[in-house]
Amino acid sequence: MDLNDLPTPALVLDRGVLSANIARMNERMRRLGVPLRPHLKTAKSADVARLAVAGHPGGVTVSTLHEADYFLERGFADVTYAVGITPARLDGAAALRRRGADLKIITDDIGVAGAIAAHGASFAVLIEIDTGGARGGVAPGGPELLEIGRRLDGAPAVTLGGVLTHAGHSYDCRDEAAMAVVAEEERAGAVMAAERLRAAGLACPVVSVGSTPTATFARDLTGVTEARPGVYMFCDLFQAGIGVCERGDIALGVLASVIGQRREENLLLIDAGALALSKDRSTAELAADCGFGLVCDAVTGRPHGGLPHGGLKVASVHQEHGIIACSSPIPFESFPIGARVRVLPNHACMTGAAHDAYNVIDGGTEIVARWPRCNGW
Amino acid sequence: MDLNDLPTPALVLDRGVLSANIARMNERMRRLGVPLRPHLKTAKSADVARLAVAGHPGGVTVSTLHEADYFLERGFADVTYAVGITPARLDGAAALRRRGADLKIITDDIGVAGAIAAHGASFAVLIEIDTGGARGGVAPGGPELLEIGRRLDGAPAVTLGGVLTHAGHSYDCRDEAAMAVVAEEERAGAVMAAERLRAAGLACPVVSVGSTPTATFARDLTGVTEARPGVYMFCDLFQAGIGVCERGDIALGVLASVIGQRREENLLLIDAGALALSKDRSTAELAADCGFGLVCDAVTGRPHGGLPHGGLKVASVHQEHGIIACSSPIPFESFPIGARVRVLPNHACMTGAAHDAYNVIDGGTEIVARWPRCNGW
Numbered sequence: 001m002d003l004n005d006l007p008t009p010a011l012v013l014d015r016g017v018l019s020a021n022i023a024r025m026n027e028r029m030r031r032l033g034v035p036l037r038p039h040l041k042t043a044k045s046a047d048v049a050r051l052a053v054a055g056h057p058g059g060v061t062v063s064t065l066h067e068a069d070y071f072l073e074r075g076f077a078d079v080t081y082a083v084g085i086t087p088a089r090l091d092g093a094a095a096l097r098r099r100g101a102d103l104k105i106i107t108d109d110i111g112v113a114g115a116i117a118a119h120g121a122s123f124a125v126l127i128e129i130d131t132g133g134a135r136g137g138v139a140p141g142g143p144e145l146l147e148i149g150r151r152l153d154g155a156p157a158v159t160l161g162g163v164l165t166h167a168g169h170s171y172d173c174r175d176e177a178a179m180a181v182v183a184e185e186e187r188a189g190a191v192m193a194a195e196r197l198r199a200a201g202l203a204c205p206v207v208s209v210g211s212t213p214t215a216t217f218a219r220d221l222t223g224v225t226e227a228r229p230g231v232y233m234f235c236d237l238f239q240a241g242i243g244v245c246e247r248g249d250i251a252l253g254v255l256a257s258v259i260g261q262r263r264e265e266n267l268l269l270i271d272a273g274a275l276a277l278s279k280d281r282s283t284a285e286l287a288a289d290c291g292f293g294l295v296c297d298a299v300t301g302r303p304h305g306g307l308p309h310g311g312l313k314v315a316s317v318h319q320e321h322g323i324i325a326c327s328s329p330i331p332f333e334s335f336p337i338g339a340r341v342r343v344l345p346n347h348a349c350m351t352g353a354a355h356d357a358y359n360v361i362d363g364g365t366e367i368v369a370r371w372p373r374c375n376g377w
Numbered sequence: 378m379d380l381n382d383l384p385t386p387a388l389v390l391d392r393g394v395l396s397a398n399i400a401r402m403n404e405r406m407r408r409l410g411v412p413l414r415p416h417l418k419t420a421k422s423a424d425v426a427r428l429a430v431a432g433h434p435g436g437v438t439v440s441t442l443h444e445a446d447y448f449l450e451r452g453f454a455d456v457t458y459a460v461g462i463t464p465a466r467l468d469g470a471a472a473l474r475r476r477g478a479d480l481k482i483i484t485d486d487i488g489v490a491g492a493i494a495a496h497g498a499s500f501a502v503l504i505e506i507d508t509g510g511a512r513g514g515v516a517p518g519g520p521e522l523l524e525i526g527r528r529l530d531g532a533p534a535v536t537l538g539g540v541l542t543h544a545g546h547s548y549d550c551r552d553e554a555a556m557a558v559v560a561e562e563e564r565a566g567a568v569m570a571a572e573r574l575r576a577a578g579l580a581c582p583v584v585s586v587g588s589t590p591t592a593t594f595a596r597d598l599t600g601v602t603e604a605r606p607g608v609y610m611f612c613d614l615f616q617a618g619i620g621v622c623e624r625g626d627i628a629l630g631v632l633a634s635v636i637g638q639r640r641e642e643n644l645l646l647i648d649a650g651a652l653a654l655s656k657d658r659s660t661a662e663l664a665a666d667c668g669f670g671l672v673c674d675a676v677t678g679r680p681h682g683g684l685p686h687g688g689l690k691v692a693s694v695h696q697e698h699g700i701i702a703c704s705s706p707i708p709f710e711s712f713p714i715g716a717r718v719r720v721l722p723n724h725a726c727m728t729g730a731a732h733d734a735y736n737v738i739d740g741g742t743e744i745v746a747r748w749p750r751c752n753g754w
Binding site for chain 2: 007008009010041063064083084085086087088092108109111112134135136168257258259260261262265269271274275276278279280281318319320321323336337338349350353354355356376377
């Protein structure tokens with residue numbers, strides 16, 4: 001199969017760019033002396049996971065128990081489920097552990113810690129710490145940390161594994177210096193929580209941090225035992241917009257076909273709309289608003305010759321229609337109906353999730369592999 | 378299975394509300410004397426389709442050839458594929474027709490009309506008309522209409538079936554009077570195009586219009602032979618926001634579990650985030666901005682007792698986290714970790730597409746059926 005024959009819309013992944021992104025993050029982590037436990041909520045693919053864990057201990061991070069099951073089936077037994085567990089999910093987590101998963105679950109709630117302790121099955125638990133993202137997590141300096149730690153530690157079947165945090169507010173940063181500050185907040189908060197647990201006589205072997213911006217710009221990770229970035233593998237327009245990568249580092253795109261021309265309005269219609277691209281508008285907050293995605297050459301993923309970088313963008317979407325606008329006149333003769341383009345995504349996690357599989361290219365037009373994704377719940 | 382045991386996040390469909398929505402649209406169409414060819418891009422379900430076509434000729438509308446294949450396999454042979462065809466898809470369309478589909482394709486392009494004529498297979502083609510949506514379609518009064526009509530009519534294997542339009546700008550309306558005006562524009566444009574084709578000696582048996590707002594508020598559909606609304610079956614917060622339905626008519630929701638409390642910030646975390654709800658923010662433009670969805674009672678789909686209608690809403694989303702905010706203090710004791718809520722969607726088409734199947738309820742907590750969806754391409 002060739003890019004020129006692939007039915008559209010279709011998700012395309014450039015393996016060479018992916019490998020370069022992984023190598024770059026590996027080199028950063030090597031310098032910082034911290035191994036990766038890559039977050040696979042972006043890729044949801046065992047094929048991508050094998051590339052991402054190479055040279056690391058082999059543990060992975062997931063966002064659903066469905067992903068944990070998928071990765072366990074494919075040989076990834078060391079799995080951290082990095083979303084706060086609910087009591088109703090403990091049976092499912094216990095079942096995964098009985099099947100051989102070294103599954104770590106997380107909590108920030110004393111009631112849930114009690115439910116874990118009372119369940120009876122063997123669990124490994126990390127305490128979720130809030131280092132500024134204001135999503136899940138207890139304060140690193142507050143009383144809940146030690147209460148939860150003691151509750152878990154006191155349960156015979158439960159192993160208190162350590163602490164985990166995600167500095168989600170790194171996504172609010174707009175430059176490297178700000179991201180370095182957040183990375184240090186993330187590190188310092190997690191390490192403080194770990195030290196408080198240890199000072200109270202509780203075990204805390206794992207100190208887990210992670211987001212792509214903080215992993216990219218952290219200057220020091222002393223005390224941290226693992227990092228969990230995820231989107232670095234693919235990159236996207238949001239990450240490029242905040243300075244984490246270049247647009248040329250974006251490994252993921254949606255192949256689309258032109259299905260209409262509106263010459264008077266200087267618009268093109270393509271068959272990648274809201275379902276194929278997602279409605280993510282995260283670049284709307286950035287200096288370079290990329291609409292619903294930037295439109296590039298189908299084969300190279302680079303801007304079309306003669307057009308300004310970012311000149312062609314998906315300005316609006318309907319369910320199966322994308323409407324491309326341009327700040328300069330569109331050369332319509334280059335975009336007849338059926339012509340192919342590649343749309344770079346605002347947010348790789350959202351756009352990837354709209355598709356069942358990656359059509360893998362390696363710099364050319366040949367589809368060298370088709371890698372399935374593990375979607376849903 | 379019961380709503381209280383269903384793993385979350387999960388898509389829930391209330392069959393009673395669905396049936397009432399379908400009955401209401403059927404009664405409108407009966408008064409207007411026009412049968413429905415319901416658009417199934419919203420539901421993507423043969424089970425829903427069977428309810429929607431009852432009492433109508435049985436034809437359906439789809440947005441992808443994948444849907445056309447799915448519905449053909451389930452006994453729906455009369456299918457209109459209402460997105461502009463590309464030459465690369467003609468082989469697929471011809472294959473569906475050989476398998477027994479009475480498939481209608483659409484075009485607004487003279488070059489594509491030529492490709493259809495030159496293909497050699499038997500096709501039935503409608504000409505797409507722009508009646509104001511500025512998406513696909515030729516002007517009803519312009520020269521392209523007759524050029525395309527003659528090109529198709531002159532091809533021995535091609536049947537010129539008529540005209541089709543979608544007044545997408547009905548979604549820009551904010552009251553009934555404005556939607557009635559757009560409905561008349563849609564009708565008048567389609568009928569004008571049909572009359573021009575007929576005056577030129579060309580056949581035009583089909584005059585197809587449709588959107589949920591125009592089908593709801595059209596006062597007269599003289600000259601129209603079918604209407605193609607879709608979202609009326611489920612309704613959503615956007616349709617309620619523009620006055621097409623009441624919030625109580627929303628048949629679709631996402632069942633979610635509380636996974637965290639942030640009492641100081643007056644926030645709840647649930648396990649339905651960007652992937653389970655979609656990132657659709659269409660209500661942001663309306664008087665009642667519903668965030669990423671309104672949070673209701675899990676069983677009834679109605680506002681929680683004692684809380685203002687619309688008081689609990691999903692204010693922000695991460696991939697698997699939804700963050701619920703409230704204009705008044707959240708009664709946290711009513712929302713322990715594991716408590717269940719139902720999130721009403723901004724846009725049923727987008728939220729539905731995030732899930733593989735409907736968990737069907739009928740007013741109570743019992744899951745009375747599980748209806749699969751036909752997602753992807």
